[in-house]
Amino acid sequence: MGSAFRYALMLITVTVLQKFLFQHARIDDVGMDAFLALSVTAGLVAGPRRGAIVGFAAGIALDLTVVTPFGLGALSYLVAGVVAGSMEKLIVHSGRSLTMLVGFVSAFVGLLFFVVVGSIIGVAGLIDGHLPVVLLIVSASTAVLVLPCRRAVHWAESPSNSLNPALHRWQ
Amino acid sequence: MILLVLTAITLLTLSGRGFGPLDSLRSAVGSGLSPVGDAASWVFRPLSNAWDAAFSQNDAEKENQRLQEENDRLRGEVTQSAVATQQLQELLQLVGIPFVGDTPVVHTRVVAGTAGNFGDTIELDKGTAAGIQNGMPVITGQGLIxxxxxxxxxxxxxxxxxxxxxxxxxLVIGTSAVGVAEGSGNPQVLQGTNVDISQNVELGQIAVTAGLRGSSFPPNIPVGTITSVRPDEAARQTRVDITLLASTRDLTYADVVLWKAAS
Incomplete structure (x- = not known):
């Protein structure tokens, strides 16, 4: 089972979770963003290049489920993944709190990029009085989601296949 | 990485130009996810309920208090509203336009809100199989949503x-003032512009869809009441705030008006 297949599996799971669970769990009318969390975590765990690829794919998944311009999510979450990967490369650490901080900053940058580019290309209603709340809550929730997501991304990235022994037994 | 950026920009450009297959893809994904959604909603409902119970209790208490006060106020307004409704019906008859209720509608249930944090959307449980098409107006019993x-x-x-x-x-009922309204960032208020400054628009008047040639909406769907009037002498226009008659929050049911704009 290749890495791409495992990421695809994760993306489908994240899409279902985002659409049918996280959108209900809202604080001050702001929901968690599992797509963004996956993009940032991929950058954190596997570097900016993988962050860009997974961010692009997660952004496409978001674009397929919302009505904002198609490609805006792909471009923004790609940026979030790259920022996370680049920051992780620059910072030498092993602490959980620093990982969460990188997650927070990357999510914030990705989301801000989404809003700014969206506004430039003419999407109405992105910049209003509620925007700071959206930025803070989504970034903070992404920082928290990064921790459980890390395990999933490690699984997707791992070269060994935990299903192989079971599959060999069947053959 | 550059290839991905270029692909995203290309998709953005195509989307901006109204490239049809992208919307078809979105519709297909929406339809494909609907059976999963029904099952997932059933599975996740206890979690959603638990979340609501944990984080919405204070909101519920405040809401309850606010509703009690509003109930008292509304009792006093019932009589006034009945008179206003009668006046609206008479005015619609006077201008000779068919009543909104004559247009066929499809009754739907709201099954989901938006998946992201941007773009105010809801999802309905019916689609093209029930005659619904892109661009059709969506209303509740109170007006356009x-x-x-x-x-x-x-x-x-x-x-x-x-x-x-x-x-x-x-169109402001009782006048021939027409204008263009759009979202203001406040979920219950629209900002109206381009109203001829010579028109006498007053607070409390009702705005309905104008239905002019090329409009995306049929005429006479109630939109809201005028809650602010600001003449702009320099631009020779009046700006107005329109408070929506229909709430766009916590919707359970909505009707789709089977009306397509003339292309």
């Missing part, structure tokens, strides 16, 4: 008017 943005076979995504994603031509 949005338009169908993406119609799948058995799911439709509705863009709410509060999101500011599109404009509505409106």
């Amino acid at each position: 949005g338009r169908v943005r993406l119609a799948g076979e058995n799911r439709s995504t509705v863009e709410l008017i509060s999101g500011g994603g599109f404009k509505i031509g409106f």
